[in-house]
Amino acid sequence: MPGEVDTEDYADVWVFIEQHDGEAAKVSWELLAKGRELADEKGERLVALVMGDSVTHLAEEAIERGADEVLVAEDPIFEPYLPGPYGEQFRYLVEERHPDVVLIGGSHTGRDFAGRVAVPTYAGLTADCTELDIEPDTGLLLAKRPTFGGDAMATIKCVEHRPQMATVRPGVFDAAQPDPDREGTITEVEVVVDESHQRSRMIERVVGDITDITDANVVVAGGYGTEGDFGPVEDLAAALGGEVAATREAVEEGWIEAARQVGQTGKTVKPDLYIACGISGAIQHLEGMNDSKTIVAINDDPNAPIFDDADYGIVGDLFEICPALTELIEQKRGETA
Amino acid sequence: MSQEWNIVVCVKQVPDADDVSIDPDTGTLNRSDAEAVLNQPDYNAVESALQLREAVGGTVTAVTMGPPFATAVLQEAVALGADDGVLLTDRAFGGSDTWPTSLALAAIAEELDADVVICGEESTDSSTGQVPPGIAAHNDWSQLTYVEELEPNPEEDELIAVRDIEGGHEKVAASLPVVVAVGFGLNEPRIAGLHRKIYAENEFEPQEYSASDLGIEESVGLAASPTSVGGMATADPVERKREMVEDVETLFEELESTGAI
Ligand SMILES: Cc1cc2nc3c(=O)[nH]c(=O)nc-3n(C[C@H](O)[C@H](O)[C@H](O)COP(=O)(O)OP(=O)(O)OC[C@H]3O[C@@H](n4cnc5c(N)ncnc54)[C@H](O)[C@@H]3O)c2cc1C
Numbered sequence: 001m002p003g004e005v006d007t008e009d010y011a012d013v014w015v016f017i018e019q020h021d022g023e024a025a026k027v028s029w030e031l032l033a034k035g036r037e038l039a040d041e042k043g044e045r046l047v048a049l050v051m052g053d054s055v056t057h058l059a060e061e062a063i064e065r066g067a068d069e070v071l072v073a074e075d076p077i078f079e080p081y082l083p084g085p086y087g088e089q090f091r092y093l094v095e096e097r098h099p100d101v102v103l104i105g106g107s108h109t110g111r112d113f114a115g116r117v118a119v120p121t122y123a124g125l126t127a128d129c130t131e132l133d134i135e136p137d138t139g140l141l142l143a144k145r146p147t148f149g150g151d152a153m154a155t156i157k158c159v160e161h162r163p164q165m166a167t168v169r170p171g172v173f174d175a176a177q178p179d180p181d182r183e184g185t186i187t188e189v190e191v192v193v194d195e196s197h198q199r200s201r202m203i204e205r206v207v208g209d210i211t212d213i214t215d216a217n218v219v220v221a222g223g224y225g226t227e228g229d230f231g232p233v234e235d236l237a238a239a240l241g242g243e244v245a246a247t248r249e250a251v252e253e254g255w256i257e258a259a260r261q262v263g264q265t266g267k268t269v270k271p272d273l274y275i276a277c278g279i280s281g282a283i284q285h286l287e288g289m290n291d292s293k294t295i296v297a298i299n300d301d302p303n304a305p306i307f308d309d310a311d312y313g314i315v316g317d318l319f320e321i322c323p324a325l326t327e328l329i330e331q332k333r334g335e336t337a
Numbered sequence: 338m339s340q341e342w343n344i345v346v347c348v349k350q351v352p353d354a355d356d357v358s359i360d361p362d363t364g365t366l367n368r369s370d371a372e373a374v375l376n377q378p379d380y381n382a383v384e385s386a387l388q389l390r391e392a393v394g395g396t397v398t399a400v401t402m403g404p405p406f407a408t409a410v411l412q413e414a415v416a417l418g419a420d421d422g423v424l425l426t427d428r429a430f431g432g433s434d435t436w437p438t439s440l441a442l443a444a445i446a447e448e449l450d451a452d453v454v455i456c457g458e459e460s461t462d463s464s465t466g467q468v469p470p471g472i473a474a475h476n477d478w479s480q481l482t483y484v485e486e487l488e489p490n491p492e493e494d495e496l497i498a499v500r501d502i503e504g505g506h507e508k509v510a511a512s513l514p515v516v517v518a519v520g521f522g523l524n525e526p527r528i529a530g531l532h533r534k535i536y537a538e539n540e541f542e543p544q545e546y547s548a549s550d551l552g553i554e555e556s557v558g559l560a561a562s563p564t565s566v567g568g569m570a571t572a573d574p575v576e577r578k579r580e581m582v583e584d585v586e587t588l589f590e591e592l593e594s595t596g597a598i
Contacts, residue, residue: 025503080507083470083480108483108502115470116480119436124563127435127465146572147463153572161563170503199479200511203497207505240598252522258485258501264464265521273597290575294597296588311578314588324585329598332589 005122010162013039014099016090017050017062017070018109020081020207024058026215027105029065029175031168034132035103036066036176038141041134044100045069051078051089059186064178068185071097075191077198080205081109084197087116092192094121099163101141103132106169114167124158125165130172141166146287171214171268171291210259211243218242219271219292221262223285224249225278225299225318230256232322233277239329245269247285263288277318281306298322341395342452342491342513346386347442347472348399348414349376350407351462375410378457378519380417380526385487385519386455387418387527393491396420398449402430402441408543416529416537421544423449429548432559439471444551446514447476453496454516458483469518479511482518 015035018025032048039046048062051073059070071093077085094102094117102117104110106128118125126143131153133142140157141164147154158164213219220237222230223246230244237244246256248263262269264284274292278299279285286309289295297310298318307313314321352371386397399414401407402425411422425441433441446454459466466482473480481487485506486499497510501520529537548554555561582588592598 082509083473087474108500111466112470112480112482115435115439115467116474118467118563119439119471119474122436122563125435125467126564127467142567147569151572153570154566155568155570156564157567158564200481200509200515203508203510205502205505205507207502210504212504248522259504265458273592294592294595295577296592296597307581308579309575309577311580312588312591313579313581314583314585315581321585321588325589328585328589332593332598 005160005162007160007162010098010100012045012047012099013042013101014047014049014103014163015067016102016104016110017048017058018105018107019050019052019055019058020109020205021079022052022054022058024061025105025107025109025170026175027107027110027168027170030170030173031103031105032062032065032067033176034168034173038101038132038134039068042100042139047071047099049073049090049093051086053079056186061178063184063186064180064182065176066182070184070186071189072186073189073191075193077191077193077195080202081113082198082200082202083113083116084199085193086113087120088193088197089191090117091120093189094123094163102163102165104165104167106167110167114165118165121163122161123163123165124156124161125167126156126158127167129166129168132166132168140164151283169268171270210257213243213245213260213262213269214267216243216269217271218273219245219262219269219289220275220277221245221247221279221289222250222256222277223247223279224253226250226255228253228255229319232319232326236275236277236322236326236329239326239333240273242271242273247279247282276306276310277322279306280304281309342389342393342489343450344386344389344395344397345446345449345451345454346379346382346397346399346414346419347454347456347468348379348383348401348410349457349460350374350401350403350410351376351460373406373409375413376457376460376462378459378461378521379410381519381521381523382455382457383414383417383419384524384526385517388524389453389455389487389489393489395452398423400425400442400445400449402426402438411543412537412541413529415541416534417527418533422541424543424545425551426545427547427549429554429558432562433557434562434564435465435467435471436563437557437561439468440475440553441548441551441557442468443472443475444553445546446472448546448551452513454514456516456518458518458521466518469516473516476514479515480517481509481511481515484517484519485523487517487519
C-alpha cells in the first residue's frame with residue numbers, strides 16, 4: 001500500500017498563513033495561537049508557512065505572533081492563489097520536511113487546497129474542526145468536529161499517516177497579540193512550481209465589497225419571519241453598532257446577500273450579543289452562532305426551538321419588538337451621550 | 338478540441354437530515370428511522386450538469402459509491418435527466434474516508450473519460466467538502482470549488498466559474514478535465530418529468546463497478562483510510578439561561594444589567 005510512513009520521522013506543528021495581496025487572513029493568526037499551544041504541549045516547534053510575492057512582512061508578523069520558524073516561498077506564481085501551484089509547493093515542503101501536524105484555515109481558499117496537499121502526501125485531513133487537542137499518551141492530534149448538523153462531536157485521529165492535517169473555520173480560536181520582542185528564524189525555501197502547475201487562471205478577484213460578519217461584536221440576524229422586510233433588523237443592528245446577518249432561508253429568498261448567512265454552509269460568528277429575529281433555530285443555523293456569548297431570541301411562536309438555545313427569549317412579533325428595543329437603546333445612548 | 342462533453346455528476350445517498358435527531362433523554366443519536374435520500378446539495382450538482390449538457394452537448398452520467406440500494410439516488414438523477422448511472426459497489430469500499438472515496442471517484446471519472454466532474458458542495462451527513470478537491474488531486478486535474486456561477490467555454494476547452502470567497506468573489510477559468518463543486522443553492526433544480534421517472538424506476542439499470550474493476554482494491558476501504566473516528570460524543574450544548582421575558586422593557590433591563598448592551 002502506498003504511503004506507509006515512519007511516524008517517528010515527523011515533528012513540528014505547521015500553520016499555513018493564508019494571504020491575499022500581502023494581507024493575512026485573520027484565521028491564520030487564530031491558528032498560530034492554537035498551534036503554539038499544541039506545539040508546546042508536544043514539546044515541538046511551531047512553523048509558519050507563507051507563500052506569495054513580497055511577503056516578508058508577514059513572515060515577521062508570524063514570528064511576533066508565536067512561530068519559531070517561518071518558511072517563505074516567494075514567487076509571483078503564488079499571486080493570486082490557485083490550487084495547482086499552492087498544492088504542489090506545499091506537497092514538496094511536506095515531503096522534504098516531514099511536519100507532524102498541519103493546520104489550515106477553513107476558508108474557501110484553505111478548503112480548496114488542503115485536499116491538494118493531503119491527497120498526494122497520503123495525509124489524514126479533518127475538515128472544519130472546532131476543537132484541537134493532543135492525546136496525552138500518544139501525542140496524536142485529536143481533531144474534533146461537529147457532525148450530523150452539529151448534534152454530535154466526532155473526534156478524528158490519524159494514527160498511521162502523516163502529517164495530521166486539519167482545517168478550522170475563522171472565528172473558532174482567538175488570535176494572540178503580536179509580541180515585537182519574540183525571535184525566530186525566517187527560511188527562504190526553494191520554489192518548485194512553474195506555469196505547468198497552473199491549469200486554471202484568475203480572470204478577476206473582487207474583495208472588500210462584502211462585509212465580514214465573523215468580526216462583529218454584535219450580530220442581529222433575521223430569518224424567514226422577516227418576510228423580506230429587514231428594516232427592523234437593520235435599525236436594531238445600527239442602534240447597537242452591529243452587523244446584520246441571516247438564515248439560509250432568507251438568503252435563498254434573495255432578501256439578503258449570501259455573505260451574511262450564518263450556519264453550517266454559512267459563516268461562524270462569535271459575537272458578544274446575537275439577536276435572532278424570526279428564526280426557528282434549525283441545527284444548521286445554530287452551528288454557526290452557538291459560540292455567541294449572549295443569545296436573544298425574538299419569535300412569535302412560543303414553541304420555536306430557538307428558545308432552547310437562547311439566554312433571553314421573548315414571544316412576539318418582531319415588527320413590534322425590534323423597533324421598541326431599538327428605541328430603548330437609542331434613548332439610553334441619548335442619555336449617556 | 339472535444340465536440341461534446343462527458344459530464345460526470347457525483348451523487349451521494351445520505352440519511353435525511355431532518356430525520357436525524359438526538360434523543361433528549363439518553364443524549365444518543367437517533368437515525369435508525371431516517372429515510373435515505375439524495376444529498377440535498379447534489380440536486381444543484383445534477384442541475385448544473387444538465388444545464389452544461391444543454392449548453393455544449395454531450396452526456397451526463399451520475400455516479401455514486403455505496404451499497405446496492407444506493408441505486409435509488411442514481412434513479413433520482415436519471416429521472417431528473419441524467420443519461421446513465423454508475424454504481425461503485427463493493428465490500429472493499431466499506432469504511433473509506435475522504436482519501437479512498439475520492440480515489441474511487443477519480444478512478445471512475447478517468448474510466449468514463451470525463452471532461453467535467455460535478456459535485457455538490459458537501460454532503461449533509463459528513464460535510465467535509467473534501468471529496469471534490471480530492472478527486473482533482475488524485476487525477477491531477479483542475480478544480481473549481483464554491484462555485485456560484487458556471488459557464489462553459491468550449492472553444493477553449495475550459496469552464497469559467499465565479500467562486501464565492503471570504504468578503505467577495507473571484508472569476509476563474511479552468512482547463513478540462515475539471516472537477517467542480519457547486520455552491521449549495523446556486524440554481525433551481527428542475528422537477529423530474531413523469532416519463533423519465535417511470536423509465537428510471539422500471540427500465541434503468543446502473544453499470545456496476547467493483548474496486549478490482551477499477552484496479553484499486555488495495556487502496557480503498559477502512560485500511561486505506563488515513564483517518565479514523567476516535568470517538569463520538571453528543572455535542573456539549575452551550576449552557577443557556579433560557580429565560581423568557583414578558584416585555585421589551587424587561588429584555589432591555591436584563592441585557593443592560595448583564596452588560597450585553
Ligand atoms: C445541508 C444544509 C445546510 C444548511 N445550512 C444552513 C445554514 O448555514 N444556515 C441556516 O440558517 N440554515 C441552513 N440550512 C437550512 C435550515 O435547515 C433551516 O431551513 C433554516 O435555518 C430556517 O431558516 P429560518 O429560521 O429563517 O426559517 P423558518 O424555519 O421558516 O423559521 C421562521 C421563524 O420565524 C418565526 N416568525 C414568523 N413570523 C414572525 C414574526 N412576525 N415575528 C417573529 N417571529 C416570526 C416563525 O415562528 C419561525 O420560527 C441548511 C439546510 C441544509 C439541508
